[in-house]
Amino acid sequence: MSITLEARPSQHYESSSTGIPKATVDPVFQVIRRNGSVTPFDASKISVALTKAFLAVEGGRAAASRRVHETVDGLTSQIVVALTRRGVQERTFHIEEIQDQVELALMRGEHHKVARAYVLYREERKRERAAETAAPIPTMPSISVKSKDGSLAPLDAARLRKLIEESCAGLADVSAEAILSETQRNLYDGITRDELADAPVLAARTLIETEPNYTFVTARLLMDKLRREALSFVAGRTDEARQSEMGERYPEYFRAFIAKGIVADLLDPELARFDLDRLGGALKPERDGIFQYLGLQTLYDRYFLQTHGIRFELPQAFFMRVAMGLALREIDREAKAIEFYDLISTFDFMCSTPTLFNAGTPRPQLSSCFLTTVPDDLDGIFKSIKDNALLAKYSGGLGNDWTRVRGLGAHIKGTNGESQGVVPFLKVANDTAIAVNQGGKRKGAVCAYLETWHIDIEEFLDLRKNAGDDRRRTHDMNTAHWIPDLFMQRVAEDGQWTLFSPDETPDLHDLYGTAFAERYEAYEEKAERMEMKVARRVRAVDLWRRMLTMLFETGHPWITFKDPCNLRSPQQHCGIVHSSNLCAEITLNTSNDEVAVCNLGSINLVAHVTNDGVDFDKLERTVKTAMRMLDNVIDINFYTIPEARRSNLRHRPVGMGLMGFQDALQALRINYGSEEAVAFADTSMEAISFHAISASVDLAAERGRYPSFDGSLWSQGILPIDSIELLKSARGTDLRLDTSSTLDWDGLRDRVRTTGMRNSNTMAIAPTxxxxxxxxxxxxxxxxxxxxxxxxxxxxxxxxxxxxxxxxxxxxxxxxxxxxxxxxxxxxxxxxxxxxxxxxxxxxxxxxxxxxxxxxxxxxxxxxxxxxxxxxxxxxxxxxxxxxxxxxxxxxxxxxxxxxxxxxxxxxxxxxxxxxxxxxxxxxxxxxxxxxxxxxxxxxxxxxxxxxxxxxxxxx
Incomplete structure (x- = not known):
């Protein structure tokens, strides 16, 4: 039976008696040879190449091996599907691409010796070809380029060469000739403009594995495609420019970009009231060259503003748009926009994804995380699920505390029946997260938290399993334990643990530390007296082991600790931390009236490191500006539910984090697994903490302290470094933790007490x-x-x-x-x-x-x-x-x-x-x-x- 190559090729093939699949040549798919000629695709040649590869490694015995022939058949089928799955829109592929897929199939099949030999053979042939063609690259053949309207125009070979050379400028160990040569192999007469734009990008990115600097070259080549797309849109005609011309073009483009974005209802009309000439003149085109390929492609695909599939936002306009969106309420907003722009466009600090998506738009939902607590009644449960949908719509990540919902078998007074527990409602929340996918930008997602004493905890453990009743599974929802210290103490002493339904123990939800332990033990005594309708005793170690087993097998539920989050919370005077968030770094109070909101951004730590260590002066400047940006988010934010707005304006929490920690260690030549790395984590975080708190004090002096400041740990002069003592005292044990410091914390404590804080919380390290x-x-x-x-x-x-x-x-x-x-x-x-x-x-x-x-x-x-x-x-x-x-x-x-x-x-x-x-x-x-x-x-x-x-x- 032969292989028929269709727009959607079948994945089922049969072999000839020789073991090599026959191929019916379909003119839809063609191969670009190294000399530039185009020939029909023939799958049998792949089988021949694979068979030769096995013969070369395994010798003559491979020729008579049925296993080898069957393996070759299967590999050929995989390669054909991989090459042709893109359909008729991409009808051609280069001979090198076919060889890449051969290597990939060998590796996937774990034929490692054959694959390694094949890699080395290709490299040797590459050197031989280079030696044979050491003469200057021949003149590019006559090639016509097809426009969208079908018209043909000669290829501008000089511009292509200049573009590649410009993209390589200033980068060590990269070769414009190598990219140009590879690009030429991907050109053919009648190539479309889009394919021509992609050709040098595809050529350069194949070289990244040989030299990291090619990632910058590839990004610069992608920039050319983006420039043509954006400039043509704002100009209303075909337009393009090389990067060297953008110093003059960016200011004019920027004004047109703002106007086009407002007309398309993608930008806030208020942006037009900025001094656009001043802002356009502040753009730094050279910063387009600091992108790596992954970074720019990610922005191109998901972040840059687009209409009808056309991206019309260039990188520096993107960063300035975000900066303008965060400076809307500043007095000298142009000056602050430029300050914010300089911070993010240099990658010293980066705002979170929702801020990058939505700043400066008509609905600026800029916050990353929302935390809720779900009540124990139908109205409250389904309102919480509706709130999830509204919060997720504009890129919010969700953390839900489900501990208050009564457990399986608990009495329902209204119907005189028994509860089905928390799991069926979690299933609804899971499906809601999938249904609200943020306009296709990324999946809606939620993490459900449950305290370890809840009667449904064992069913909760099984939510991510693939076996069992699928109606009681949540394959797309993250889950996490909310573990009180008392449970960990019972595990340590191999004690018993009692599970309750929260409708019979409602106060446990709002207690922690010693108060929790005393009340929990009182409920255990009631259970002993048979005074609890729903209760079950388990061995603490057995439950702990099952928790760890499920974490290993399914990745969930995560392990989080209730008491440290509450005992060290600055806001324990006005609420309880009932859960963390989607990514387990936010610890804010929640209640029926307040949905906690956190506004995130991260310092690029390696950008603040020199050969001598951390540049603390630069770090201080970065933190001060970044804290102002994060505080601005709170007032500018678009809130989809009133409980979120109420909470955020009352407490004004932000979460400054960091990224690039591993890079910083390697730049300083510190092994990650070492005492030096632990010490660096300590000193670098101390500096971030000191300056973040100090910046919040400065903002309080300028703008006023946050409304719920009085009574907080801050107001008592208890800073995060001091709150460790509260945890030690509650546990009655030493944390075995170095609590030394190097900065003037006494002076900062005095400033915090007397001036106050602008933000109830200042730091959280997100995944980034x-x-x-x-x-x-x-x-x-x-x-x-x-x-x-x-x-x-x-x-x-x-x-x-x-x-x-x-x-x-x-x-x-x-x-x-x-x-x-x-x-x-x-x-x-x-x-x-x-x-x-x-x-x-x-x-x-x-x-x-x-x-x-x-x-x-x-x-x-x-x-x-x-x-x-x-x-x-x-x-x-x-x-x-x-x-x-x-x-x-x-x-x-x-x-x-x-x-x-x-x-x-x-x-x-x-x-x-x-x-x-x-x-x-x-x-x-x-x-x-x-x-x-x-x-x-x-x-x-x-x-x-x-x-x-x-x-x-x-x-x-």
Missing amino acids: ATISNICGVAQSIEPAFRNLYVKSNMSGDFTVVNPFLVRDLKARGLWDEVMISDLKYFDGSLGAIDRIPEDLKALYATAFEIDAHWLVDAAARRQKWIDQGQSLNLYIAAPNGRKLDALYRLAWERGLKTTYYLRSQSATHVEKSTLKGTDGKLNAVSSSVHHSAPENIEAMAGKACLIDDPTCEACQ
């Missing part, structure tokens, strides 16, 4: 997965996942290579094709590569090579300075019950408020490919790191969050 991509740094406080891998997000798949590692390998003469091949083969890890020195292996150890206790130790040292929490992921390469028990007990003992995902390595690691062909269009390669046990990997596909799940709100 997307904004760190924009800035081109490691996300949040995470250790490096891999040194060379393919990163997946909603824009596609992208080659990521550690530039610090490449720099060091070059310095030691170790960066070559074999090293690249070895990094792919060993999943971006250096440990098994013999020729890499031990000091580099230690410095560039990846997340699963670092003992997880270092992550907890560093987080604990940060936590002493932070008034909220941290999105702390924990990595364990080979987890078992004993390791998990020790790790999470350590997190509790050290006073951490929350933990986030448990990252455990699956049986299938990062797929080993050439990393070519992953330009954001082909979802060809992705990380395979799951939060599931190896035996559950196949079942968990698409359910457990991957290391960079493109559909997971919590990761964005």
Whole structure:
């Protein structure tokens, strides 16, 4: 049976008697040869190449092996589907792309020796061709370019060459000739303008794995496509410009951009009242060149304003639009807009995704996180679900406390029946989050929190399982435990634990510390006397073990701690923290009348590091400006429900975090798994904390203290570093935590007491997965996942290579094709590569090579300075019950408020490919790191969050 290539090709093929599939040539699909000629696609040639590859490695025995022939048939089928799945819109592919897919299929099939030999063979052939064609690149053949109206025009070869040369300018170890040569291979007569714009981008990104600077080249080439798109739209005619011309073009374009955006109802008309000439003159076109490819492609796909699929917002206009949106209520708003613009356009600080999406628009919903508590009545439950939909509509992430909802079997007075418990309502909340997907920008997402004493806790544990009654499963909802200290103490002493329905124990929900323990024990005594309708006793250790087992198998529920969040809360005088948020870093009070709101942004730590350490003066300036931006969010914000507005204006919380921690360590040559890294986490967070609190005091002096300040810990002169004593006192134990400091905290305490604070909360470390991509740094406080891998997000798949590692390998003469091949083969890890020195292996150890206790130790040292929490992921390469028990007990003992995902390595690691062909269009390669046990990997596909799940709100 033959292979028929259709617009939507079948995935079922049969082989000829020789084991090589026959191919019916379909003129819809064509191949661009290296000499520029175009020939029909013939799948049988792929089978021949694969068979030769196996023969080369396995010798003559492979020729007679039925297994090899069957393997080749299957691989060929996979490759054909991968190449043709894009349909008739992309009818041509280059010979190199076919070879990339061959490598990828071999790696996916774990034919590692064959794939490695194939990689080295290709590199050798590449060198041979280069030697044969060492003469200057021949003149580009006569090629016509097709416009949208079907008209043809000659290719402007001079402009193409100039564009590529300009994109390489100022970057070391990149070759304009190599990109131009590769680009020429992708050109053919009649190529469309869009394909022509993509050709140099596709050519350059194939080289990123060989030299990190090609990521900047690729981004600059993508900028040319964006410039043509945007300039043509605002001019109303075909228009284009090279980057060198944008110094003159940006101011004129900027004014037209604002006008077009207002007409399209995409921008707030108030922006037109700014001095646009002053702002346009402040734009810095050269900052377009600091983007990496992943960052710019992400902005292009998801952030830049567009109408009818046309992006008309250029990067510097984007940053200025955000800055204007945050400066709307400033007195000298042009000056503040320029100040805000300079901060974010240099990547020193980045606002959160909702702020970037919506600042300066007619509905500026700029906040990241919303926390609610769900009442125990039908009206309240379904109002909470409706609130979820309204809050998620404009990019808000949600944390719901469900502890008040009565449990399974509890009495319902109105119907004289029995409750079905909290799980059916969680199912409705899960489906609502999927239905409200933020206009397709990213999935709506919610995390449900439940206290450990709730009678439904065991069913809650099963919510993310794939087995069982699907009506009682929430495959798309994140879940988290809200654990009181008393439970952890019972686990430590191997005691009993009693589960209750909250309708019989309503005050437990609002108690913590000693008061909780006393009341809980009183309810236990009532249960002993058979005075509770619904109660069940379990062994605390058994429940704890099951919690850890489910965390390992499904990634949920996360482990978060109720008492540290409340005992150290500055706002304990006016409410209770009932849960954290979607990403487990926000710890704010919630009630029936108040939905907690947090407004986020993150400092790029590596941008504040020099060879001598942290540039504390620059860090102070950054924090001061950033705190003003975050405070402005509160007043400008578009609130979709009144409870959120009431809460935010009364307490004015913000959450300043950080990203690029791993980059900062490597820039300073500090191993992540070391006491030096823990000390750096301490001193850097101390500086951020000091300046954030100080900046909030300055804002209070200028604008007034927040309304609920009186009675807060702030008003008593108790700062985050001081509140550790409150937790120690409640527990009656030492946290085994270094509480030393280096800055003038006594002076700051006096200022806080006398002047007050503008914000009830100031700091929280969010995951930053997307904004760190924009800035081109490691996300949040995470250790490096891999040194060379393919990163997946909603824009596609992208080659990521550690530039610090490449720099060091070059310095030691170790960066070559074999090293690249070895990094792919060993999943971006250096440990098994013999020729890499031990000091580099230690410095560039990846997340699963670092003992997880270092992550907890560093987080604990940060936590002493932070008034909220941290999105702390924990990595364990080979987890078992004993390791998990020790790790999470350590997190509790050290006073951490929350933990986030448990990252455990699956049986299938990062797929080993050439990393070519992953330009954001082909979802060809992705990380395979799951939060599931190896035996559950196949079942968990698409359910457990991957290391960079493109559909997971919590990761964005």
